Amino acid sequence: MSGMLISMFGAVESGIIYAIMALGVYLTFRVLDFPDLTVDGSFVTGAAVVGISIVNGIPPIVATVLALIAGFVAGCFTGLLHTKGKVNALLSGILMMTALYSINLRIMEQPTLSMLNEPTVFNQLESIEAIGGIDSFFNGLLSMLGAEQLPATWVIVLAMIVVTLLIKLLTDFYLKTEVGLALRAIGDNKKMIRSLSANTDSLTIVGVGLSNGLVALSGGLVAQLGGFADVNMGIGMIVIGLASVIIGEALFGTKTIRRATLAVIGGAIIYRIIVTLALEVEFLDTGDMKLITALIVIVALVTPKILQVQKEKKRRIQKRKQLDRQIRGQNSA
Amino acid sequence: MLNLKNISITFNEGTPDEKNALDDINLKLEQGEFITVIGSNGAGKSTLMNVISGNLIPDVGDVIIDGKQVIHLPEYKRSRFIGRVFQDPMAGTAPSMTIEENLAMAFSRTKKRKLRSGVTKKRKEMFREHLETLNLGLENRLTANVGFLSGGERQALSLLMTTFTEPNILLLDEHTAALDPSRAELITNLTEEVVRKSGLTTLMVTHNMQQALDLGSRLIMMDKGQIIFDVRGEEKQKLTLEDLLHEFQRIRGTKFKSDRVVLG
Numbered sequence: 001m002s003g004m005l006i007s008m009f010g011a012v013e014s015g016i017i018y019a020i021m022a023l024g025v026y027l028t029f030r031v032l033d034f035p036d037l038t039v040d041g042s043f044v045t046g047a048a049v050v051g052i053s054i055v056n057g058i059p060p061i062v063a064t065v066l067a068l069i070a071g072f073v074a075g076c077f078t079g080l081l082h083t084k085g086k087v088n089a090l091l092s093g094i095l096m097m098t099a100l101y102s103i104n105l106r107i108m109e110q111p112t113l114s115m116l117n118e119p120t121v122f123n124q125l126e127s128i129e130a131i132g133g134i135d136s137f138f139n140g141l142l143s144m145l146g147a148e149q150l151p152a153t154w155v156i157v158l159a160m161i162v163v164t165l166l167i168k169l170l171t172d173f174y175l176k177t178e179v180g181l182a183l184r185a186i187g188d189n190k191k192m193i194r195s196l197s198a199n200t201d202s203l204t205i206v207g208v209g210l211s212n213g214l215v216a217l218s219g220g221l222v223a224q225l226g227g228f229a230d231v232n233m234g235i236g237m238i239v240i241g242l243a244s245v246i247i248g249e250a251l252f253g254t255k256t257i258r259r260a261t262l263a264v265i266g267g268a269i270i271y272r273i274i275v276t277l278a279l280e281v282e283f284l285d286t287g288d289m290k291l292i293t294a295l296i297v298i299v300a301l302v303t304p305k306i307l308q309v310q311k312e313k314k315r316r317i318q319k320r321k322q323l324d325r326q327i328r329g330q331n332s333a
Numbered sequence: 334m335l336n337l338k339n340i341s342i343t344f345n346e347g348t349p350d351e352k353n354a355l356d357d358i359n360l361k362l363e364q365g366e367f368i369t370v371i372g373s374n375g376a377g378k379s380t381l382m383n384v385i386s387g388n389l390i391p392d393v394g395d396v397i398i399d400g401k402q403v404i405h406l407p408e409y410k411r412s413r414f415i416g417r418v419f420q421d422p423m424a425g426t427a428p429s430m431t432i433e434e435n436l437a438m439a440f441s442r443t444k445k446r447k448l449r450s451g452v453t454k455k456r457k458e459m460f461r462e463h464l465e466t467l468n469l470g471l472e473n474r475l476t477a478n479v480g481f482l483s484g485g486e487r488q489a490l491s492l493l494m495t496t497f498t499e500p501n502i503l504l505l506d507e508h509t510a511a512l513d514p515s516r517a518e519l520i521t522n523l524t525e526e527v528v529r530k531s532g533l534t535t536l537m538v539t540h541n542m543q544q545a546l547d548l549g550s551r552l553i554m555m556d557k558g559q560i561i562f563d564v565r566g567e568e569k570q571k572l573t574l575e576d577l578l579h580e581f582q583r584i585r586g587t588k589f590k591s592d593r594v595v596l597g
């Protein structure tokens with residue numbers, strides 16, 4: 001049981017970091033209606049930039065910002081390809097993702113880059129004296145509840161909650177600005193927003209850029225948490241991002257922007273929890289993860305529709321019964 | 334205000350589908366003029382609108398607005414001073430965004446968009462006042478998604494979104510054609526009112542000949558990419574439906590042909 005607690009804790013911890021990536025996917029897939037597959041590449045770009053920077057002695061916080069910028073640039077190229085080069089959206093992303101594989105290898109100079117014994121934003125945070133108090137406080141609370149094994153540190157989770165929520169709030173604000181409204185209209189009615197003097201090309205480029213900036217930021221943080229960057233760590237990332245977005249939307253709704261972005265974060269965490277639980281199942285191993293992810297997406301996509309249809313059916317049956325009763329009532333009277 | 338000089342455009346040149354959609358069009362609009370445009374199917378009316386808005390670039394010719402050549406300005410830049418309402422009620426609004434957000438986007442048409450809140454308290458108040466003029470109760474539904482509105486309501490909102498920022502040139506391409514008669518009348522009345530109140534320079538395509546006669550200060554008739562008839566002022570006021578049909582027959586030697594023409 002206690003081991004379960006630790007792995008759940010890990011799931012939430014990484015879920016919050018992957019949520020930043022999912023927010024990026026939300027920006028393209030949902031806001032811009034641009035199915036961007038650059039993600040698989042730009043996630044690694046973030047990790048690679050962080051890795052090579054840190055190994056070369058650049059402060060981790062600066063390395064993390066560099067990752068964000070690198071992802072932004074990569075996304076801008078995808079946007080350029082699509083808007084100015086008139087290449088189909090899916091194909092633009094696939095081309096960029098393919099190109100990034102080689103670029104990422106060039107950045108890292110090797111397929112795997114270890115950051116063990118190097119400073120990262122996380123171990124720097126942990127080493128701050130005052131923060132030790134937080135750990136003893138929360139772990140004290142847990143052991144009072146009877147837990148035997150305790151999480152190594154709470155600092156990372158708490159810091160990441162703050163960072164991710166900050167990004168969420170910034171996204172919410174951005175999407176409500178004059179520029180942000182125009183960006184959303186691109187995914188909703190492009191012809192209209194162009195007739196309202198918005199430069200849809202440059203907005204799309206910036207939008208895809210921002211999305212991949214977030215993805216790369218997430219990749220950079222995941223690399224620091226795991227202590228390594230790997231050229232293959234982005235494979236299937238787009239599906240994980242989509243899974244998070246879709247699970248979140250299905251569970252928490254999309255009524256407003258604020259709600260939708262919160263749903264995406266929730267979806268990312270729940271996705272990680274599902275994966276962790278699935279791995280506890282005896283006959284499943286890590287290789288099955290992709291299949292499980294695909295199944296999760298399918299379930300999250302299909303179930304709400306089935307439920308909706310069933311609800312409608314029930315409502316109609318009820319209405320009919322009600323009417324029957326009324327008629328019978330009139331007849332007997 | 335708007336000056337079109339020697340505009341020609343040919344689609345699919347050199348193929349069997351070749352179509353000379355605009356054939357040496359010259360047209361000058363004065364400030365505050367309200368022109369109604371009629372013409373048979375395929376006469377080139379929509380093409381003319383698209384050339385003015387920058388959606389299409391003519392093969393030759395100049396588009397001059399307020400003395401400035403704008404032929405090289407892309408559509409989104411020209412829309413700083415040109416407002417459009419489309420035929421399709423779904424085309425002019427963003428369905429999954431709210432009424433106030435749609436109005437906010439329209440409000441930004443004339444300015445550079447910035448990183449500041451699109452819907453502020455002050456703007457909300459202004460949006461509400463403008464919506465009240467429609468008499469559709471939309472002022473109480475500011476945060477409703479536009480996708481939930483009826484076609485007529487959406488078209489009324491589109492018209493408001495286009496006109497409340499007072500564009501230098503207003504282009505209306507059969508913007509009542511997709512609506513049922515009572516809704517069409519509502520939109521027509523709203524159009525007349527706003528054009529008169531703000532003195533907008535307007536070009537309005539319609540298939541309703543009576544409407545073309547009743548509205549506006551000038552009427553042009555197009556056929557086969559040319560302007561074949563152009564009346565204004567008192568002469569237009571006196572014009573009747575019979576005159577119009579007769580005129581077409583006299584110039585073209587055939588009967589006026591249109592699947593959608595509304596005579597009465």
Ligand SMILES: Nc1ncnc2c1ncn2[C@@H]1O[C@H](COP(=O)(O)OP(=O)(O)OP(=O)(O)O)[C@@H](O)[C@H]1O
Pocket residue numbers: 344345352354372373374375376377378379380381
């Ligand atoms: N993009 C295009 N490519 C090829 N042909 C076109 C294109 N746009 C318009 N045309 C042709 O040019 C001619 C003029 O079209 P236009 O849409 O301007 O007519 P219209 O006067 O608006 O007709 P309607 O009353 O039916 O709306 C038509 O014959 C049309 O088929």
Ligand SMILES: [Mg+2]
Pocket residue numbers: 378379380
């Ligand atoms: Mg037309």
